[in-house]
Amino acid sequence: MSPAEYDFLRQFLKARSGLVLSNEKQYLIESRLLPVARKAGLASIAALVSKLRDPREAQLADAVVEAMTTNESFFFRDKVPFDHFTQLMLPQLLERRAAKRHLRIWCAAASTGQEPYSLAMCLKEMGPRLAGWRVEILGTDISNEVLDRARAGVYTQFEVQRGLPIQNLLKYFTQSGDQWTISAELRSMVQWRKFNLLESFAGLGQFDIVFCRNVLIYFDQPTKADIINRIGKLLAPDGYMVLGAAETVVGLSEAFKPVPDRRGLYAPNLVAAGGAAPIAGVRVAGLGGF
């Protein structure tokens, strides 16, 4: 791959998905994109790049973005956020929304569905406490391919053994060979939608809880700050945002403040002017995607 081709792909991916590739990620591009090229009947990355320069190749462009952003996911990944969910967020919001009996949860990088389904299992475990409640879970991802898998809810024997308690496997899955399918009831609890986090959040509505885990790491600082600030705007003032174990709002945005002793959990910072002010020095203007 020539330096010019590499630069083109970096810019292309940044503009399309926000994905930021550092120098020397050629191996990653080649391992992910050669199969895409072959599938499209192209012999090399060079041939793929020259096709991508043609704006009419929308389908190929989508396939390239998907191949570069697809990620592994686990049920109950990192465990701690789900403890926050059942021990703190849910009890509190059930009390605060007792009149409305309605909650909305957004999984902003739902991948193959393990996170939304883990939340659905947590809700089922609440049992009769949720009787009469409407709890919506929206799972979005930039990749259609992973969303198709999420919708189908079929997982391999390896996937159902990473993070999923065996009791939950027995309770919520049916087996066919070494494939395990999540129950129709849990599938009906989650809505799926293809969505690019660089696009406007208008139309998504308001949420009580947003899980945005292990996706900001792919973006540069201004894009991270911008996404966090925009989440701040669609979150209820008494709602919560959950970031990944290696992610933080500190130094990026004053729209949120960490919840003490709850790693990865953030609450809207209502003291900050407007609730979503970027801190000085972080430039958020001039981003693509609006």
Added chain:
Amino acid sequence: MKHCLVVDDSSVIRKVARRILEDLSFAISEAEDGQQALESCRQQMPDAILLDWNMPVMDGLEFLAQLRKLDGGEAPKVVFCTTENDVGHIAKAIRAGANEYIMKPFDREIVEAKFQEVGLI
């Protein structure tokens, strides 16, 4: 250091499991069947037991039933690790008092996830 008893009639599986669990800071002892495992537990009750199902002399399920009757036998966390990977077997193991269940083939991540699940790590 926590102590894990690895029970499997395959020396290869015992070796693989030992390597993974030693990396997770467990002290390991081994048994080749349920009978040996029971002897080992009578002498020193481990914190965890990684347990195969199909073994000569005494199988894993029979061992588990015997273990839970022993003095202090309720304490160890028992994680089955077997090629029996159908719902029927899993349900039977859980009813008999197993804490978790690994379907072979397994890898480091699965062992770690399951041991975390039962609070051993």
